[in-house]
Amino acid sequence: MDHSNIYRRRGFQSGNILGDPFALATTSIAFLAWLITIVGCVIGQIQETSDDPFPKFAWWASIYSLFLIIGIFYVVGSDTIQTYHVAITGYTAGGMVLVTSSVNSLVYSKSGAREAAAAGFILLSMVVLVWTLYFGSTPSATPRAFLDSFALTKESATMQRQTMSNYGGGMGRPETSNSVQPPQMYTSAQLNGFENPSPVGGASQVGGGRGSNVPNFAGSAGPAQIKVTGPDAEVVPPTEYPYRAKAIYSYEANPDDANEISFAKHEILEVSDVSGRWWQARKETGETGIAPSNYLILL
Numbered sequence: 001m002d003h004s005n006i007y008r009r010r011g012f013q014s015g016n017i018l019g020d021p022f023a024l025a026t027t028s029i030a031f032l033a034w035l036i037t038i039v040g041c042v043i044g045q046i047q048e049t050s051d052d053p054f055p056k057f058a059w060w061a062s063i064y065s066l067f068l069i070i071g072i073f074y075v076v077g078s079d080t081i082q083t084y085h086v087a088i089t090g091y092t093a094g095g096m097v098l099v100t101s102s103v104n105s106l107v108y109s110k111s112g113a114r115e116a117a118a119a120g121f122i123l124l125s126m127v128v129l130v131w132t133l134y135f136g137s138t139p140s141a142t143p144r145a146f147l148d149s150f151a152l153t154k155e156s157a158t159m160q161r162q163t164m165s166n167y168g169g170g171m172g173r174p175e176t177s178n179s180v181q182p183p184q185m186y187t188s189a190q191l192n193g194f195e196n197p198s199p200v201g202g203a204s205q206v207g208g209g210r211g212s213n214v215p216n217f218a219g220s221a222g223p224a225q226i227k228v229t230g231p232d233a234e235v236v237p238p239t240e241y242p243y244r245a246k247a248i249y250s251y252e253a254n255p256d257d258a259n260e261i262s263f264a265k266h267e268i269l270e271v272s273d274v275s276g277r278w279w280q281a282r283k284e285t286g287e288t289g290i291a292p293s294n295y296l297i298l299l
Helices: 014-018 021-046 059-076 081-105 112-135 142-148 157-165
Strands: 243-247 266-273 278-282 287-292 297-298
Touching: 014 021, 014 297, 021 059, 021 112, 059 081, 081 112, 112 142, 112 243, 266 297
Parallel strands: none
Antiparallel strands: 243 266, 243 297, 266 278, 278 287
């Protein structure tokens, strides 16, 4: 099945890197560690002897690490983490094996260049370990949510909304109070005025009894519409919002769906029900609607 129309990606934007301290710090440290490693490998290759050859495995680990850094840099910059986070987790796990194996083959050498390359691999392995934890966690995980809270940029709301619509095999969303109105309820006191103990103007009585309580409405061909006004007209209890949630991403509501609400990153929402993938929420302005649960974290 072609999913090209589902995942609509934006181009690379440097603001996604510069506005995310975690991405900026880890990619910078990883690239610096790679530079130390590659310089040490080059010098170590030059200084090799027939009795002490330079381990070729270190070159493969260096090239793999370079492509890993470039790939993560592009994914974060193009705001497609939610699309490729599973693949990134697999690549970082494989990179962890390569860099740690290279450390073992270089760190015990008496050559300063090889020890420098080993130091670069050690620093790189620390960054790769953090990447594996970050990309392998869901956005609602506490460590990742904490790191994302410092980001100034937002996730691509369009792409993630399309992903959410297909999450879980296209399960439907709950209706909200904005679209479904509860049936009007009346008390016996409000209906007293409609009781008709005696026939009116030649209208036939239902059941033939003089004391029938069934109301008769003359001149109406269809069902009568009862309109009740007054302080007791609304008897439906209001929706309660016992939970509070914090937005870990910004979200733009679909203009074609009046049930959705938009909210900004770090905004606090009141939630009525936390079951399901879409939650009934209320903003501080009083606006209510549904919000995707993986954009929110309960407080």
